[in-house]
Amino acid sequence: MIPRHLLLSVAAMLVLVIGLGIYGRRMRRQAGELEEPAASELPVARPASGPTETVTLYVADDAAGLLRAQSAKILLPGGRQQRAEELLRALLRIYQQPGAAHPLAPASDIRSIYLVDPGAAVIDVNAAFADQHRSGILSEQLTVNSLVETLSANVPGVRRVDILVEGKTRETLAGHADLTQFFDVQAVSQAVSGP
């Protein structure tokens, strides 16, 4: 003979499970009815407004092992910090195109850029930027050089750059390029324009 309290407990749990199932389906239906923006794998956000400006992007080429200065017209917002963020996102979009000469993961993103006077810039990238970056001295250094050169060429007064991942210091980008120190813009420029 099954105890009565056990029967009541099981019955109550069954009611709960069925009720939750019905509620869940209703919620899912409601969510599906909401208008969704077009699916995009790129987490990069476009600026809401701003004039189109010509900027110089330093684009990496893995096969050649160097950076190439490339002129681009992009929409830039008004604020200095937002301009810097949009600048590097434009660079990122080049690397996220199929067949890019220096491919980066589609989920890579610039979370934020902080401009700290005098002369310091902190680039905060998301975890995917580092976690999904190809491991290798050349590949990682080209990414670092590309970010530093592009930022310093278009944001006057930047003399040193730090790169964080999800707001924290990481030892290396993907096993090689050291991210624990500030990059000297002048040293990077000399290395980029070296023999």
Added chain:
Amino acid sequence: MQTDFPATSVHRTLALLLAMVTLLPAATSADEKQVSVYAPVATYTLPVLERSGHEYIGLLELLEPLGRVSSESAGGRWKIRYNAIEAEFAAGKMRCRIRGHDFNLSAPFLIENSRGLVPLGSLSPLLPHFLGGQVNFHESARRLFIGEVGIQPSFQLEPGPPSRLVLNFSAPVNPTISTEPGRVRMLFKRDPVVSPGSQSITFDNKVITQASYSENNGAAVLDVSASMPLLASFSNNGKTIILAPAPTIANEAPGAPPASGSTNPPQTQPAAQSASGNAAPNVQRPLAVVDPAHGGSERGAALSDTLAEKDVTLGFGRLLRHELEIRGFAVLLLRDGDNTLTVDQRAGTANGARAAVYLSLHATSQGNGARVYTALLPVEEPGKGPFRAWNSAQIPALAVSRTVATVIVSEMQKKQFAARGSAASLRPLNNLLMPAVAVELAPGTKGITDLTSANYQQQAAAAIAEAVVSVRDRLGVQQ
């Protein structure tokens, strides 16, 4: 509603926990067993694994530095190809096939994580099938000699006074020397020293009384007993070791190149000053630090589905060590196994050893040829008095580092490597006091297989060694 947990399941859980606590410490032994392999092209050590009462070694790892090797594992069968020789093994079986002929191992073949393990006791009969020629395995001491590589010492006692024992070797040696009351011990791990003919020699001398030879765990040991403290000095380009009584007022000798093959600066007796008291340099060979990048828990780049950067750099490092040693350098290989080292440890060891040059080795599947890097220094931190900031310690040596890098690129291009130089923010280059470069080896015309080719690596290593030798006079800790 109450439920009684069966008492037996509780007891079983406790028994399992107890077993884990007691067995886990036993699984790790402080005294790691190793095999030292001495071959004309390379000298290296490999770990020994104990399984079911037998000692095993990885066959692929054993053959890899000696030639072109590849393996595949499927369904309990393990195939290996060494140069043009094919062999097939089966997990748990003692019978295998080499070049179409059956061969019996002394214990069952094992496959662990796609690694093929052969019993140590089978090496003597097994290896000639792969290598041809002379293979001599000292099984109890775990020393494997391939070809005629043995170095035999000879003893010559000069009665003096002062009494001196002169040990002559047929090739340069670099033992770890330690002293204790009444004895000097010379440990030869990197050098294929063999018995002088007699395990023990007694001298008719009141100061130096006896010399004995023994072998153990991949090394040869020469012990010299004496009635007073002895100091060792090197001459004849490392082919002669002279043991003589220590001077009564003993000055600290200038730093001698530490023995190669260790990951830390050895705590041993440096070479002595000459009897006349002149501070003549007793060791002629400059010290090169070779640093195979990554290791242990840090795999580095995934070069393929099965090939990790750390494995390529280790083999490459061993070859470079050999190439530098035969060109007159003493070499400290920072990592001679699959162990984890931090960048600070690597820099600290190299700086502490006062090396003449530091060479970091990396590998990549991207691009081709090689890239040679010097330090891209970060924003300079201010020094404190006589102390230089750790992250810009390289500054005084950077110019020479660039010279070394340029010469390495040139030598590699001569050997048909597509080589280029650059700067990188790569630790620990910026933490080093001596000229420091990093070489990133990329595939050649044959793709990824080049990275595991001993031939390809040896060509690269030879080019690097030639380059380093050509700038030898400029090397050293820079002021």
